[in-house]
Amino acid sequence: MSRVSRQLSIHFYTKGFKGIKHDEILTEISNQIDINKVGSIQITEKDCIVSLKDVESKDKLVVNGITVRNRSVNFFDVEKSITHVTIKDAPYELDDCYIGTQMLRFGQVVPGSVKRGYIKGTDIENGARYLDILNCESVLPLRTSLGRFEVRLFADNNRTPCFHCKLTGHPSYQCKDRPKILNERRCYNCAAIGHLANACPNEPYCSYCNIKGHPRRDYCDNDTLFEDGKNDTANTVNILIGASNCTRLGETDEKVINASKSGANFENFPQSLDLAAQKSDSHKVDKVAICLGSNDISKHKDDCDQINLLVTKAVAQVKSAYPESHVGLCSIIPRKGNSAQINRLNQSATNVNKFIRKLCAREDNVDFVDLEKLFYRNGTIIRSMFDKADNSGVHISIEGTRVYCMRTIAKSLRVTTCYIRSKHKSLLYINKMSLKIASINVNGLRNNQKRALVFNWIVSQNIDLVCLQETHCTHDETGLWNREWKENGGGESFWNCGTNDSRGVGILLRKDFTHCFDISMIDNNGRIQIGEIKTNTAVYHIINLYTPNNGSDRKHFFENLKNLNDLYADDSTDHYNVFLGDFNCALDRKLDRAPSHQNEDTGLKELKSLLLKFELDVIWRSKFPTNRRYSFQRGNSKSRIDYIFCTKSLSCKISNTRIFTFPFSDHDIVTSKIKLDDIERGPGMWIMNLNTIKTDEFSNAFKTFWEIG
Incomplete structure (x- = not known):
């Protein structure tokens, strides 16, 4: 049948x-x-x-x-005559004709339909095969054998059964018999299954390095790049082999040996390897990062084949010297400049990088670290990444060295901080100065079990600062909630209470939050909470808002927000505003609502006026001008009413803006990352802070001066 x-x-x-x-x-x-x-x-x-x-x-x-x-x-x-089948895990060497012959047992294979899958933008295969079957069997097995090789099968037309209930007609993620995620959640303190961190009776344990005494959080002191399961890291070191750009990194970490030397290249790679052997002494080498190639491009120019041969030999020499080590092979960075000669050298570097990528895909235990794309923006070299005093266009600046540090050292060898040598300062310390923020309407936290799940989930997302709305927190419970947040792995918490069934906002900080933070203002209705993050050069105002649902109340709420004049009490430093929360108002009735509304939301005019007064930018919409992504859904109605707004001059420091599912509410979570690096001041154009001339003090002083004149 x-x-x-x-x-x-x-x-x-x-x-x-x-x-x-x-x-x-x-x-x-x-x-x-x-x-x-x-x-x-x-x-x-x-x-x-x-x-x-x-x-x-x-x-x-x-x-x-x-x-x-x-x-x-x-x-x-109801049933298509042709079924599209995807085969996973088939060996690269397996012939397409052989696969077509083996699949005849399930139906008539359409001639010429067997195709190979490729990694997007490359000629490298991803191991998948695709084919079409006419009059296919009603149910295909999830796994089968092609000769002596076991493969996985996926098909449309209801031919693949659900691996939970073994029935067709629905995908596995919609199966009613799918195990509940809660039953599989691990404790963030001891990594065991069956309980959460707030009720953990065990000693902290890191599942990443298999060492007791600390839980696994954002990173671990024994963190590794390749996650190869090695646990014996007590006597291991990592080696960095590079040229002049890498020498500027100095001594990065006691676990990392910088064997870089100015003028080093692939042609003289044995000398660099000898230097690494001398510095590593008798320590076991776990990883080797290679950041060479610029000097080889200068010497061999268009002879890419010669450079490719030297790179291949260098990898072979490293694997011979350190057979149990992993190798990170970095791409060659481009040069600054627009001359014909530099363009020719950059083209050679691009060709060699393509070869390096293929070499890493072919070799075991060799990973590709792409640095080339970090120095381009919209197809143009980022000139600020390079040293202005270097006419050759090879040597990178402090900012470029920071990129080298964060992407080469911190990524390839997993160092959380490092020191960068500068000719202006004897030693410049670069620390993690980015801030990941988020806004969530939690739709009530009074349920003890839900509150524990929410706190655990937020900790797992590694967010530095989280603004909560509609918490339903009362003054009697703030102490308990503070204690529970810390017990679940969080840091400090701040609450502005509403009632036990409405309003209430809060700000949660992660446990290792290192910035100077304090609450500067709250309202009496549990709708506004303003905090300040102070750095050496700026003050960042974090304004957490929960806007009323009622249209007239929302209108007055936005009008009153315009009176926040005390944000700039100190005019001696730069001030940046970050407004985030549930605004209960869609900015675009067509793009931000489904189905779209005929009329604009009440209070939209006042909200736009607020954005204009504080010179705020709509972060997510500026990144995705025409995309439709909603943050709230109830029934068939969808809307984007949860926002993060920031001062326009801060927009260039905002990255990784996302809206994704929050599993405990009908609102989604909105996140962004803000770069808080202190800027090294120097000669350049001075721009006046326009907010200064808007103050009454400046206006009165100017009128008095003008009358005297």
Whole structure:
């Protein structure tokens, strides 16, 4: 019975047609075809299936459709004649003809349909094969064998069963028998299954380095790049081999040996390897990062084949000297300049980088670290990355060295901080100065179990500062909530209370939050909370808002926000505003609502006026001007009403703006990362802070001066 054909059966989905009857459908079908051509009409939980007696009647219904309850309905084939099959884990060397022959057991393979999958933008295969099968078996196995090789099968047309219940008709992620995620959650303190961190009876344990005494958080002192499962790291070191740009990194960490030397290249690589051997002494080497190539490009210019040969030899020499080590091979960075000679050298570097990428894909235990793209923006070299005093365009600046540090050292050798040598300062310390912020409407936290789950989930996301709205927190519970947040792995917490069934906002800081933070203002209604982050050169105002649902209240709320004049009490430093929260107002009635509204939301005019007064930029929309992504859904109504706004001059420091699912509310979470690096001041154009001239003090002083004049 597996070969039963359903080529004359068509269907449409019955969602939205509650209580639909067979008579209604038959009446509408009779307007298109002779009812004697209808074999059966079946109404299931999800769709209505119509089986016909000839192809002509089927084609007419598919083309014309029917009208049910004043709505147009289109028919689709219940079962397609061709099934598209994806084969995973098939060996690269396995011939396409052999695969086609083996798959004949499941049906007739369409000639010429066997294709190979490739990594996007490259000629490197990803191990997948694709083919089409005519009159396929009703159910394909999840796993099968092609000769002596076991592969996985995935197919459309309801041919692949769910691996939870072994039935077809639904994907695995929608299966009712799917295990609950809560049962699989691990404790963030001891990594065990069966309890959460707030009720953990065990000693802290890091599942990453298998060492007790500390839980696994954002990073671990024994963190590694390649995650190869090695646990014996007590006597291991990592080696960095580079040229002049890497020498500026200095001594990065006691676990990292910088064997870089000015003028080093792949041609004289044995000398660099000898230097690494001398410095590593008797220590076991875990990883080797190679950042060379610029000097080879200068010497060999267009002779890319010679450089490719030298790179291959260098990798072989490292694997011979350190057979148990992993190798990180960095791409060659471009040069600054627009001359014909520099463009030719950059083209050679690009060609060599393509070879390095393929070499890393081919070699075992060799990973590719792409540095080339970090020095480009929109196809143009980022000149600020390079040393202005270097006419050759090879040597990078302090900012470029920071990129080298964060992407080469911190990524390839997993060092959290490092020292960078500067000719202006004897030693410049670069620390992590980025701030990951988030806004979540939690829709109430009074339930003890939900509160514990939310706190655990937030800790797992490694967010530095989280603004919460609609917490329903009261003054009697702030002490308990503070204690629970810390017990679940958090740091300090600040609350502005509402009632036990409405309003309330809060700010949560992660445990290792290192910036200077304090609350500067709250309102009396549990809707506004303003905090300050102070650095050496600027003050960042974090303004957490929960806007009223009522239109008239929302309008007055935005009007009152314009009176926040005390944010700039200190004019001697730069001030940046970050507004975030649930604004209960869509900025664009077409892009930010589904279905779209005819009229704009009440209070939108006042909100836009607020954005104009504080010179705020809409972060997510500026990154995705035409995208539709909603942060709130209730029933069939969707909208984007949760925002992060920031001062326009801060926009260039904002990255990684995302909206993604928050599993404990009908609102999604909105996140961004702000770069707080202190800027090294120097000669350049001075720009006046326009907020200064808007103050009453400046206005009165200016009028007095003008009258005197």
